[in-house]
Amino acid sequence: xxxxAANLPDDPAILxxxxxxxxxxxxxxxxxxRAHDQLVQALRLRIAKLQKQAFGKSSExxxxxxxxxxxxxxDLLVAATESADxxxxxxxxxxxxVTADKGAGAHKPRRRPGxxxxxxxxxxxxxxxxxxxxxxxxxxxVGEDVSEILDMIAAQLKVIQIARLKKSCRRCxxxxxxxxxxxxxxxxxxxxGLLAYILVSKFDDHLPLYxxxxxxxxxxxxxxxxxxxxWCGRAMRVLQPLIDRxxxxxxxxxxxxxxxxxxxxxxxxxxxxxxxxxxGKGVKKGRIxxxxxxxxxxxxxxxxGAVYYFAPDWKEGHVQHHLRHASGILQADGYKGxxxxxxxxxxxxxxxxxxxxxxxxxxxxxxxxxATKSEIAREALDRIGALYDIExxxxxxxxxxxxxxxxxxxxxxxxxxxxxxxRQLTRLPGxxxxxxxFRYGLSRWPSFCLFLxxxxxxxxxxxxxxxxxxxxxxxxxWLFAGADTGAxxxxxxxTVIETVKMNGLDPQAYLTDVLDRIHDHKINRLDDLLPWNWxxxxxxxxxxx
Numbered sequence: 001x002x003x004x005a006a007n008l009p010d011d012p013a014i015l016x017x018x019x020x021x022x023x024x025x026x027x028x029x030x031x032x033x034r035a036h037d038q039l040v041q042a043l044r045l046r047i048a049k050l051q052k053q054a055f056g057k058s059s060e061x062x063x064x065x066x067x068x069x070x071x072x073x074x075d076l077l078v079a080a081t082e083s084a085d086x087x088x089x090x091x092x093x094x095x096x097x098v099t100a101d102k103g104a105g106a107h108k109p110r111r112r113p114g115x116x117x118x119x120x121x122x123x124x125x126x127x128x129x130x131x132x133x134x135x136x137x138x139x140x141x142v143g144e145d146v147s148e149i150l151d152m153i154a155a156q157l158k159v160i161q162i163a164r165l166k167k168s169c170r171r172c173x174x175x176x177x178x179x180x181x182x183x184x185x186x187x188x189x190x191x192x193g194l195l196a197y198i199l200v201s202k203f204d205d206h207l208p209l210y211x212x213x214x215x216x217x218x219x220x221x222x223x224x225x226x227x228x229x230x231w232c233g234r235a236m237r238v239l240q241p242l243i244d245r246x247x248x249x250x251x252x253x254x255x256x257x258x259x260x261x262x263x264x265x266x267x268x269x270x271x272x273x274x275x276x277x278x279x280g281k282g283v284k285k286g287r288i289x290x291x292x293x294x295x296x297x298x299x300x301x302x303x304x305g306a307v308y309y310f311a312p313d314w315k316e317g318h319v320q321h322h323l324r325h326a327s328g329i330l331q332a333d334g335y336k337g338x339x340x341x342x343x344x345x346x347x348x349x350x351x352x353x354x355x356x357x358x359x360x361x362x363x364x365x366x367x368x369x370x371a372t373k374s375e376i377a378r379e380a381l382d383r384i385g386a387l388y389d390i391e392x393x394x395x396x397x398x399x400x401x402x403x404x405x406x407x408x409x410x411x412x413x414x415x416x417x418x419x420x421x422x423r424q425l426t427r428l429p430g431x432x433x434x435x436x437x438f439r440y441g442l443s444r445w446p447s448f449c450l451f452l453x454x455x456x457x458x459x460x461x462x463x464x465x466x467x468x469x470x471x472x473x474x475x476x477x478w479l480f481a482g483a484d485t486g487a488x489x490x491x492x493x494x495t496v497i498e499t500v501k502m503n504g505l506d507p508q509a510y511l512t513d514v515l516d517r518i519h520d521h522k523i524n525r526l527d528d529l530l531p532w533n534w535x536x537x538x539x540x541x542x543x544x545x
Contacts, residue, residue: 115150157219160191184515185234195235196511198228203493204507206474236489238518239511243492245530246499250293250305254328255456257292258319258338259464261471265312265487286487287311289322290467294502298399298456303532304502306467308491312484316340323352329454331355331461334444356447358384359460364437376424377434383417391459399455406452414449418442467498496531503531513537 009015130139167176184192201207209228216223250256265286289311294304311318316337323330323341330352332338341352362384369377390410394402421438428435441448451457471494500507513536514529527533 115148155197155219157194157216157221182519184238184519185231188231188234190231190235192516193512195231195515196508198231199235199493199511200497200508202232203474203490204470204497204501206470233489235515236492238515239496240492241523241526242514242518242529243495245526246305246495247307249530250307250499251291251323251326253293253302253326255293255295256323256326256328256330257294257458257461257464257467258289258323258330258332259461259468260287260289260311260314260335261468262286263288263310263471263487265484284312286484287314287318288468288471288487288491289319290464291322292463292467294463295456297395297458298402299396300399300456305499305531306495306502308467308494308498310484310487310491327351329353329355329450329457331357331458332464333357333360333461334440353450354444354447355450355457356441356444357461358387358448358451359462359465361437361441361448364440365434368434368437371433374434376428377437380417380421380437383413383420386413387459401455403453403455406455411452414452418445470494470498500531505531505534509536510534 009018128139131137132139162181164178164180168174169176184190184195198209198212201212202209209225209232212228213223213225262285264283266283287310289309290306291309292304292306293302295302296304309318309322314337316339319335319337320340330338330341332354334356338352338354342350342354344350362381365377365380365384368374369381387410390405394405397405421442425435425438425442428438451459474490496511497507500510510531514534517537518529521529528535
């Protein structure tokens with residue numbers, strides 16, 4: 001609105017109306033400017049994140065930077081919803097920045113929140129009555145409009161009182177009383193659902209126990225940290241027979257993925273020796289190892305599972321102990337501790353055949369390309385990318401079909417890569433990072449080709465790397481594990497929780513049911529409670545118990 005000062009009216013009422021109109025227009029323009037500013041900032045953060053993903057080195061530092069960018073972007077999106085003129089689309093794609101329509105209006109949802117059919121639904125009917133509000137005539141049903149609201153019922157604690165009535169026989173005066181039901185932890189008031197919630201919160205959601213103490217306090221129960229610690233430890237002891245069975249099943253596979261990640265662990269001996277007694281003086285670096293069985297990519301019959309072990313250091317003796325009863329094919333990186341497992345025994349046979357990881361090799365070339373923009377590194381990435389194009393097409397196919405496709409389509413590309421790599425190596429400085437990447441691949445060439453011979457073998461070790469992601473997420477919350485015993489408990493808890501998740505189950509529902517049943521379950525039928533065999537107890541039976 002443009003107003004010439006010379007033509008302003010003398011009537012105060014008209015002037016007030018014009019001022020109000022100008023104020024409204026100014027507020028609308030300010031809201032639009034804020035929306036555009038938020039959009040620009042959101043786009044800048046999104047670009048920065050994508051650049052980190054595309055060009056950043058694969059390191060924990062980069063991952064932390066990306067997480068910080070995501071948090072900043074999330075804050076911007078939340079702030080955008082505070083503007084009444086710029087509603088944020090709840091159906092917006094996860095990787096799509098907030099945008100505004102013409103005039104900073106709302107835009108049409110593109111994707112609704114996904115809600116499973118198993119989610120409980122409550123129907124509330126709004127009935128206009130039986131009489132027409134205009135003429136008083138009788139109303140009849142001709143249809144209905146149904147919309148949905150996604151709501152949440154807050155978690156709450158519940159005290160279950162077990163009342164065991166005592167009765168006496170009128171004839172013989174015998175006292176009769178039902179036996180007390182077994183408890184997940186004998187002598188403890190913790191129920192199975194509560195214990196499952198605590199275990200999942202600590203070992204899957206990575207909430208420290210002191211935060212759980214605060215959460216329970218808001219629910220009306222003061223549960224000391226020491227009690228929560230005791231419940232966790234004793235619940236894990238109850239689950240130990242199942243964890244042993246999962247370990248035996250997974251480690252008995254003839255095809256395993258293996259990887260490890262560092263974990264900081266409190267070490268009292270170091271703290272006692274350190275000057276000043278600071279926390280940094282009492283922390284050492286251990287390792288969490290994982291071994292994964294995952295036959296889903298080639299429709300194998302064995303269910304998926306993951307086993308975790310803690311080791312106080314990176315010595316090769318630990319992996320040799322973990323795999324002491326195993327044999328077959330091991331897919332892993334070039335860790336020297338595995339080397340003895342691939343060596344022929346006295347009878348000339350090898351316990352393990354090595355399957356190398358093309359994703360690991362690709363990262364080496366990617367690091368060189370991102371740092372130097374080397375055309376040779378770029379070509380290596382393109383050649384490896386062509387192999388992954390084939391893998392995407394045959395994922396989920398039976399092993400024989402995968403093998404045939406690889407022989408026909410991937411093998412010529414792999415053979416060409418080797419010839420090309422050997423030629424490039426003769427032209428590069430021997431100490432260059434690019435030459436090191438080529439030597440890493442060529443020195444393990446039979447291992448890089450094993451996936452061509454066996455359709456069960458994956459092209460990379462991403463299954464094990466995915467299994468270690470929860471550790472990376474967790475250590476951002478708890479920073480370090482409480483001594484070696486705490487790290488060992490963490491490894492056992494992750495064995496059962498991550499295996500449950502790999503089998504498509506809700507870990508809290510699974511642990512609640514298992515903790516409630518395991519003491520009364522026949523020991524010779526313990527396998528019925530393994531994640532891939534588990535069936536929840538029918539509600540009627542659970543209530544009767």
